Amino acid sequence: MGGRFGVRPPMDPQYLPRPLLNPDCTRTPIGYDVKDLIAETTLSTHALSAGTLELDIQIERRGGLFKLAERQNPKRAFLFVSTVLGRHIPVAPKDHRDALNALCEMAVPHLKGGSVFVMGFAETAVGIGAGVFDGLRKMLPGRELGYLHTTRHPLPGVAPWFAIEEGHSHATSHFIMRPTRGSYHPGPASTLVLVDDETTTGNTFAELAAGLSENGARFGKIVLVTLTDWSNGAAAERVKSVVGDIEVEAVSLLEGSWTWTQDPDAVLPSLPVVAAAGCPTWEPDDTAMYRSPRAGLRGRDMSECEYLSWMEKLPRFKRKDRVLVIGTGEHVWQPFLYAEAVEADGLDVSFICTTRSPILPGPVIEHKITFPDHFGIGLDMYLHNVNPDDWDRIVLFTETGVEGIHPRLRTALGKGNIVDKDGQVFEMMDT
Secondary structure, X not given: OOOOOOOOOOOOHHHOOOOOOOOOOOOOOOOOEOHHHHOOOOEEEEEEOOEEEEEEEEEEOOOOOEEEEEEOOOOOOEEEEEOOOOOOOOEOHHHHHHHHHHHHHHHHHHOOOOOEEEEEOOOOOHHHHHHHHHHHHHHOOOOOEEEEEOEOOOOOOOOOOEEEEOOOOOOOEEEEOOOOOOOOOOEEEEEEEEEEEEEOOOHHHHHHHXXXXXXXXXXXXXXXXXXXXXXXXXXXHHHHHHHOOOEEEXXXXXXXXXXXXXXXXXXXXXXXXXOOOOOOOOOOOOOOOOOOOOOOEEHHHOOHHHHHHHHOOOOOOOOXXXXXXXXXXXXXXXXXXXXXXXXXXXXXXXXXXXXXXXXXXXXXXXXXXXXXXXXXXXXXXXXXXXXXXXOOEEEEEOOOOHHHOOHHHHHHHOOOEEXXXXXXXXXXXXX
């Protein structure tokens, strides 16, 4: 009998997951694969168009975690582009899950014996925050666990619990909705786990920890979880400075530091110009079947049988199809679970998301689709490193309904399906 998506395991060797999109690693400017250098030394220097970046990698628990690209942002000229995050480079679901599980295994010894409350940052760490929550849920059966992420899109008619600002980001405001009843249990025996893709100063972690404390959410311990920690220990110290006597630990797959030297003659890029909205104004629907968990998740909400039941209604594929699953903005976790289930049935699958992050084209960002945002805000969004010719089938998930997928994006993709917030499936080019 075929698997859940109508194909027969085991995987045919010729359809093993394809490698990630890799640029020419022999180049010395931006865009080469950093893992090729750290085998020889922990120190490296990188000439970018706006200055020079020096990296000092002290501990790397997994090779090839990132590549360097240049941001279209005068506040910070460069970006560490994760190869396992699934935000700017398509990633095999197994590779993404392996990274999440590695982080969970590192975090577990630092947890207190009580409940665990996990939080991720919009938009980049919404998915890995949910993944750390899911991994801990499986590793700690019987524990009370909850998850909440910050959001750029507060729920309509509901006052946010509080808000914080992120200084260097292209989108600075984070709203925090009050978590669903039962999703968090603060107290001296509980642990707060804060998840982000990277940290340099720890300031954003500290802002969130302080906001929680000021709003009555006090925990016995805080654990910072990142893919890459460039703070040289400063992130944990920065959080300690705002939470008093609460113990703070930090775990990551890579630890190091960087030094940036600005070229005084460099012409800094400008942020993308805000334009007229290209899609209807959208407000989140916290009752939709397909949505980001802005009001939180409880561990008992994560029934795999329930998730697989709604996946049964989604597109099926031929045995040899190469499949790309696309999440949109903060709508990451359910699309990833779908990609993971399709991969488990033996198909060649990769996962990626649309993003608000403006990155300049180059060896790392080989393909860039620019289109009006899904939400009617009036800004550009991007889909990076997706050449539709590389895929037989494309499935794009949206919280907004098909009207939030601008014709420019649909035309650029040219094929595939759109899955809306209610689970309805549409042809990409018929909407």
